[in-house]
Amino acid sequence: MLNVIDSAVPVACWSCSIGHNDITLFCPHCSKIQPPPGGDYFSVFGLKPRLNLDLGVLEHEFHRLSRKLHPDRFARAQENEKEWSLADTALLNDAYRTLKDPLRRTEYLLKLEGAEIGEEHSGKDRKGQKDPSRVPADLLEEVFELNMQLEEMRAARKMGEGDAALEADLCKAKAKFDCLMAAVDIDLRGQWNAWDEGEATARQAAQEKMVALLDRRRYLSNLVRDVTETLGA
Amino acid sequence: MAEGRVVGIDLGTTNSLVAYMEGDAPVVIPGVDGSNLVPSVVALDPIPAGGGRPTVTVGNSARKALIQTPERVIYSIKRLMGRGVEEIQSELKLFPFRLSDDVEAGEVPRIQLGELRFTPPEISAYILRQLKRNAERFFGSPVTQAVITVPAYFNDAQRQATKDAGRMAGLDVLRLVNEPTAAALAYGLDRAKAGTIAVYDLGGGTFDISILKLRDGIFEVQSTNGDTHLGGDDIDNLLLTIALDEIHAEHGVDLRRHPGAVQALRKAAIEAKIQLSTEAVTHFDIELPNGDRYQREIPRAVFEQLIEPVLERTASPCKQALADAGITPEQIDEVVLVGGSTRIPAVRQLVDDLFHLAARGKTPQIKLNPDEVVALGAAVQADILAGASKSTEELLLLDVTPLSLGIEALGGTVARIIQRNSTIPASATEHFTTGVDGQKNVAIHVVQGERELAADCRSLARFDLKGIPPMSAGLPRIEVRFLIDADGILKVTAREQRSGLASQIEVKPTYGLTDEQVESMILDSFDHAEEDFAKRLLIEARNEAETILAAVERAPESAAWPMLSGGEQAAIQVASAHLKAVKGGEDSAVVRAATLALDQATRRFAELMMEAAVSTALRGKTMDSAGEEMGEELTAPHPMAAAEFK
Numbered sequence: 001m002l003n004v005i006d007s008a009v010p011v012a013c014w015s016c017s018i019g020h021n022d023i024t025l026f027c028p029h030c031s032k033i034q035p036p037p038g039g040d041y042f043s044v045f046g047l048k049p050r051l052n053l054d055l056g057v058l059e060h061e062f063h064r065l066s067r068k069l070h071p072d073r074f075a076r077a078q079e080n081e082k083e084w085s086l087a088d089t090a091l092l093n094d095a096y097r098t099l100k101d102p103l104r105r106t107e108y109l110l111k112l113e114g115a116e117i118g119e120e121h122s123g124k125d126r127k128g129q130k131d132p133s134r135v136p137a138d139l140l141e142e143v144f145e146l147n148m149q150l151e152e153m154r155a156a157r158k159m160g161e162g163d164a165a166l167e168a169d170l171c172k173a174k175a176k177f178d179c180l181m182a183a184v185d186i187d188l189r190g191q192w193n194a195w196d197e198g199e200a201t202a203r204q205a206a207q208e209k210m211v212a213l214l215d216r217r218r219y220l221s222n223l224v225r226d227v228t229e230t231l232g233a
Numbered sequence: 234m235a236e237g238r239v240v241g242i243d244l245g246t247t248n249s250l251v252a253y254m255e256g257d258a259p260v261v262i263p264g265v266d267g268s269n270l271v272p273s274v275v276a277l278d279p280i281p282a283g284g285g286r287p288t289v290t291v292g293n294s295a296r297k298a299l300i301q302t303p304e305r306v307i308y309s310i311k312r313l314m315g316r317g318v319e320e321i322q323s324e325l326k327l328f329p330f331r332l333s334d335d336v337e338a339g340e341v342p343r344i345q346l347g348e349l350r351f352t353p354p355e356i357s358a359y360i361l362r363q364l365k366r367n368a369e370r371f372f373g374s375p376v377t378q379a380v381i382t383v384p385a386y387f388n389d390a391q392r393q394a395t396k397d398a399g400r401m402a403g404l405d406v407l408r409l410v411n412e413p414t415a416a417a418l419a420y421g422l423d424r425a426k427a428g429t430i431a432v433y434d435l436g437g438g439t440f441d442i443s444i445l446k447l448r449d450g451i452f453e454v455q456s457t458n459g460d461t462h463l464g465g466d467d468i469d470n471l472l473l474t475i476a477l478d479e480i481h482a483e484h485g486v487d488l489r490r491h492p493g494a495v496q497a498l499r500k501a502a503i504e505a506k507i508q509l510s511t512e513a514v515t516h517f518d519i520e521l522p523n524g525d526r527y528q529r530e531i532p533r534a535v536f537e538q539l540i541e542p543v544l545e546r547t548a549s550p551c552k553q554a555l556a557d558a559g560i561t562p563e564q565i566d567e568v569v570l571v572g573g574s575t576r577i578p579a580v581r582q583l584v585d586d587l588f589h590l591a592a593r594g595k596t597p598q599i600k601l602n603p604d605e606v607v608a609l610g611a612a613v614q615a616d617i618l619a620g621a622s623k624s625t626e627e628l629l630l631l632d633v634t635p636l637s638l639g640i641e642a643l644g645g646t647v648a649r650i651i652q653r654n655s656t657i658p659a660s661a662t663e664h665f666t667t668g669v670d671g672q673k674n675v676a677i678h679v680v681q682g683e684r685e686l687a688a689d690c691r692s693l694a695r696f697d698l699k700g701i702p703p704m705s706a707g708l709p710r711i712e713v714r715f716l717i718d719a720d721g722i723l724k725v726t727a728r729e730q731r732s733g734l735a736s737q738i739e740v741k742p743t744y745g746l747t748d749e750q751v752e753s754m755i756l757d758s759f760d761h762a763e764e765d766f767a768k769r770l771l772i773e774a775r776n777e778a779e780t781i782l783a784a785v786e787r788a789p790e791s792a793a794w795p796m797l798s799g800g801e802q803a804a805i806q807v808a809s810a811h812l813k814a815v816k817g818g819e820d821s822a823v824v825r826a827a828t829l830a831l832d833q834a835t836r837r838f839a840e841l842m843m844e845a846a847v848s849t850a851l852r853g854k855t856m857d858s859a860g861e862e863m864g865e866e867l868t869a870p871h872p873m874a875a876a877e878f879k
Contacts, residue, residue, distance in 0.1 A: 066451070066629060072617055075407045075620065076407075086718055086719070087658075091660070093656040094659060097659075
């Protein structure tokens with residue numbers, strides 16, 4: 001999966017017929033736009049997969065490539081170039097959206113590495129899955145209590161009653177889980193250097209830690225969402 | 234010019250405009266009558282004496298027909314674009330749309346106009362064709378390419394319907410641009426600056442809020458939100474309801490039973506609203522059918538209290554947009570106001586509060602005319618696409634999709650595949666498989682919206698992946714690629730990966746026209762005869778001349794004629810004689826100039842006729858004939874009220 005850049009196979013440019021590395025949006029010889037290259041999101045920006053990114057540089061590069069690729073620049077071009085401009089820009093936008101967000105970037109890179117992680121960080125957006133089996137051990141007791149309180153709150157709401165004390169408890173619980181999530185984010189960042197700079201074994205260890213942290217984060221994020229929904233209902 | 238010009242079009246609920254880039258500044262192109270705004274009103278003329286298809290008129294002349302032949306006139310068609318019969322029931326209560334009765338659920342609604350039926354995109358196509366003609370007349374050369382604006386919060390079907398309308402009008406729609414984004418372009422053009430701006434766009438029928446980051450000529454939309462059913466119409470309805478209730482209570486007259494009178498009263502309500510933007514108090518003074526007078530004073534403070542709930546509805550989209558962009562109000566450097574309703578002082582106050590402007594020594598940006606700024610921005614985008622101009626070569630617009638795209642999953646929940654506020658073009662790839670051995674088809678339901686259940690979202694389309702090679706359940710791996718293009722419109726492709734076969738895909742949009750249907754609705758091919766352009770201009774000019782001459786011919790029979798001074802009558806006769814003398818000539822410009830002169834000479838006469846018709850309607854004399862067809866409900870907006878300020 002990794003090092004796609006090295007495994008690139010030469011293909012001929014549709015316009016000038018000179019062969020080039022297939023991880024390129026433009027022909028290095030005639031500068032014409034090319035069909036979407038086969039690489040990963042990092043290679044769109046000419047980067048090797050890594051977790052520490054300079055977001056200013058990334059944005060600058062995003063804007064530079066947008067100016068050259070965007071369908072607005074090909075409004076009167078021939079059909080094939082129009083089509084590739086659309087596909088290339090979609091790839092660029094998808095790549096930028098994923099890489100600029102620390103969490104999405106981490107998930108994406110781990111998936112590139114073949115790690116099995118639950119789909120996307122906000123479980124809410126995926127097929128309604130709630131991951132009930134993976135309660136982090138240190139949270140078992142609190143989660144049990146929280147679920148009871150949520151049930152109670154929903155029941156009270158159904159009866160059209162408010163319960164100020166219960167509401168305060170839930171707010172407190174939400175604040176706590178928010179804190180725990182922020183802690184996970186810090187821990188995740190802590191693994192970035194190990195992955196980016198480390199040797200193979202250190203890298204493997206960092207990867208496993210990050211997968212576990214992402215699981216925990218997803219769990220917490222679902223809890224916070226449940227509380228927010230119940231309070232807001 | 235090799236490829237002709239690209240024009241920018243604002244296809245509005247109430248008014249439409251066409252603009253182009255003159256050198257390095259966008260300019261609105263005036264219509265035949267010299268006015269920049271073309272009312273989005275379409276009328277079907279009576280069937281010609283010799284038989285054949287009746288002609289269609291658009292704009293001010295169509296608006297005039299509303300009083301005499303309301304059953305042959307339609308307005309506010311934008312509200313029906315891209316919507317199904319089931320979806321528009323609420324609109325039907327508010328507007329005098331007459332649906333053809335043979336439309337089935339799931340079909341594109343057809344509107345009965347006189348003896349003919351039209352789909353909403355066809356009606357919009359007539360408006361677009363008028364704008365196209367106005368531009369062609371102005372340039373003296375054909376115009377075939379355009380950028381058209383749509384509300385940012387328009388969904389896929391509404392966008393597709395707008396594009397279809399362009400095609401029917403003989404326009405190659407190079408791009409759909411979101412209205413608030415277009416406004417930002419118009420503002421950003423002369424100031425190559427960096428910063429974060431919010432565009433607050435409250436029009437006649439829709440509300441949009443967009444937050445953009447400007448940097449080195451790149452306009453990057455961070456987030457957008459809105460409400461496609463919130464605008465000046467809602468404010469008019471409030472004033473109207475009060476007037477109707479008070480008239481009923483105080484004078485025992487129930488005007489609700491007289492749609493013609495309701496229309497006239499609405500006109501008065503709109504005028505009162507407009508006046509309250511500049512005056513501290515306004516007066517209603519209306520003669521009722523029983524001879525009583527309804528007199529009412531409305532101080533601005535009362536008006537503001539009244540409309541507060543309506544204005545408050547714009548607050549939550551603004552807050553959501555800020556949250557989605559991940560910024561606080563203090564981080565907004567500038568707020569641009571767009572749409573006629575932003576002239577209301579209370580709206581400006583609300584914007585000030587929402588974005589903490591006064592506290593930071595700022596005021597909302599209102600330098601450009603809020604009725605024209607969207608069209609001006611569309612012209613800038615048109616120039617960017619034409620790619621031939623120095624003034625816009627550094628500009629680039631990066632817009633977002635306003636609504637999340639999802640697939641209906643098991644249990645009716647939504648699996649979101651492209652999040653709202655993703656920069657477009659955007660794509661997502663999903664894999665599907667079969668649940669039964671030997672299954673050959675897989676059905677996919679695509680929805681748009683933010684709700685958890687598919688049933689609560691807007692259904693976009695149902696796809697059937699066909700021709701899957703027979704395999705054990707779960708074995709086929711069908712890759713489906715969803716791509717939202719730069720117009721915000723979804724495209725889908727699919728292939729089965731194990732067999733390598735490209736899956737056949739049958740896309741059935743939930744609401745929309747098929748390619749063939751659009752093709753069959755393309756307005757007369759006359760428009761495509763570019764080689765005969767000069768001839769066409771002449772024919773059009775002569776047609777216009779005949780239309781106005783026929784109207785002037787009948788003028789002396791009108792009750793309004795004696796109200797003109799002798800001088801005014803003489804001026805009309807002189808202009809009319811001049812037009813008759815020149816209309817046979819070969820120069821379309823001469824014929825047009827004479828037509829315009831006659832139009833100017835009859836302007837006051839036309840106003841008098843309009844006033845007479847309105848007050849007749851209000852006194853109930855012709856209510857049964859004029860009013861009946863205009864819709865039973867009290868809230869039908871009055872298209873005669875132009876959003877203009879004296």
